[in-house]
Amino acid sequence: MKRTVRHLADGREIIYFDEEPHPRDARDTRDLPPVAASSEIRLDPLSGEWVAMAAHRQTRTYKPPADLCPLCPSKPGKPSEIPESGYDVVVFENRFPSFSQGVTGEPATVDDLGLVPTAPGRGRCEVVCFTSDHDGSFAGLPASRVRTVVDAWADRTAELSKVEGVEQVFPFENRGEEIGVTLSHPHGQIYGYPFVTPKTRRALDVARAYQERHGRPVLGDVLAAERKSGSRVIVEGEHWTAFVPPAARWPVHVLLVPHRQVPDLPALSSDERDDFADVYLRVLRRCDALYDRPLPYIAAWNQAPVRVDRELGWLHLELFSILRAKDKLKYLAGSESGMAVWINDATPEQIAERLRAAG
Template sequence: MRKTVRHLADGREIIYFDDSAKPPPRDALDTRDLPAVAADSQIRRDPLTGEWVALAAHRQTRTYKPPADLCPLCPSKPGKPSEIPESDYDVVVFENRFPSFAQSVTGEKGTLDGRGLVPVAPGKGRCEVVCFTSDHDRSFGELSQERVRTVVDVWADRTATLSTVDGVEQVFPFENRGEEIGVTLHHPHGQIYGYPFVTPRTERMLATAAEYHAAHGRHVLGDVLAAERETGSRVIAAGEHWTAFVPPAARWPVQVLVVPHRQVPDLTGLTGAERTDFAEVYLKVLRCCDALYDRPLPYVAAWHQAPVRRGRDLSWLHLELFSVLRSKDKLKYLAGSESGMAVWVNDATPEQIAERLRAACAPR
């Protein structure tokens, strides 16, 4: 894989990752007249929960559902410049033009209104967009196994780089797919957030892992993985180095964990063989998901990685995929119990979810 770093008209970094045999030099210029990125992010900690909340009002003006011929993630064409100046690409990463967190934000740490009750700080971090292919009409599940392996290498590269960025405490690669999830750009792409704090979900998982290790001397996800591989009732796909299964306390109508058999804190710790095996197992999972309702499944695919500076010995890298679609044309809404009290009520058991997924991708 060849990596080439360039810059867009407003100074943002763009990085080309080429897996083709003889890629071009990647020297196309961004001809647009762009204003400087004006990110004004702030984070505030909720005094009742201790959780950080990001405020990024400048994102209200971000691009929203453009027509396909004006897609900003497609390669540039004559008279139609996009975020990617080249006429074609393999995988490309660039700084988000409307970031939730950025290095350019200003401000000082303090408290809201100087009262000492609500800590505030500039939302200093980094947000990147990852385009998986130049083909506007493909999906991640339609990529070749070789391309998925390239994307894994890109995720690992960006995790390593963003972990050194000033203010970043956790690196989060993810993909949102489908309008039901809230996607406004249909080109196959994901994002990477470099958070200026450790996320609430990760804090909770680290606390649970620490408690379990103190009681049993083992990692909780390692024991869950072993139990799932032994029983097999919730397993969707498995390879030499990874197993995909519906979690035993699934919250979502479709939910799958893809877990490596070896504990590593983040994507940078995966071997070449583990990265290749992930590509094979994950593509199987995505094929099952798209076959479930005989339509493209809207989903979130989220990498759970260790924080940059702490809890790394308690972290076990894994991917979580979930969907809000509970039938072909019905959504799972987060209503009173879920939104108000964070108590989830699922309309299907994990065993039923797993059986439906296995049946969907079985030979017909």
């Protein structure tokens, strides 16, 4: 793979990941003003969780027509975020970031009352385009392209981990309008958070308590139990197993877990990256066959934090969908949204059986 770094008209970094060497010398001809991010984070005194405020994102691009897609390669008279006329995988800084290195300010408190801490939302947000084909999908990629995407994720995780103030790196993909996607081109994002996220902190606390009590990683024991039972396993490879979690929250819910404990994507071996590509594509194609339509989903990488508790982390990918039938959505209503208590309309065993049958 060849990695080429260039810059867009407003100074943002763009990185090409090519499977074969290509010259990447096209210039961004747009007249762009500098990125103006004004992110702030506030610590909720009732939950102890950070909340990001990014009001500047209200003006971000929203559902453009296909011929004006900002993620497609540039064409004569139609420049886009990618100056080249084609690409394999490309990553660039988000023009409307939730977190940015350019944010100014100092830690303070709301209204100077000392109750609600605030700080600049310093971090980094990137966009990852998986293919130049506007009408493609991750499930339609060849395994070789998925491997390139994995290498790009690993590269960006390593680089963002070096960025001042970044405490956790989160690659993810949102797919489908039902999920809230505003750009239909196949793409994902990477957030470099200036704090350890609440979900990760809770998972680390659980992992620590389990390790102290049993002397083993909790996800390792869950993985071993799922492989032994097999009732919720969807796909099993040499280095990865995909299964429906035994307490699944979503109508479609799958974990992809490597058989070896590693903290993050850069720690994966070459063989593990290749095997992930095979296992993940088999899962995604079952997902799209489940209701005989493209499945809207979120695919979220759970990685160890950059600086703390890395020995407790066990990298895994969580994929879930709000689609509970071909034309019915699972809404997060009172119990889920109000109390964070999930109620699933199907058992994990039923979900696993449906996905296996869809294969």
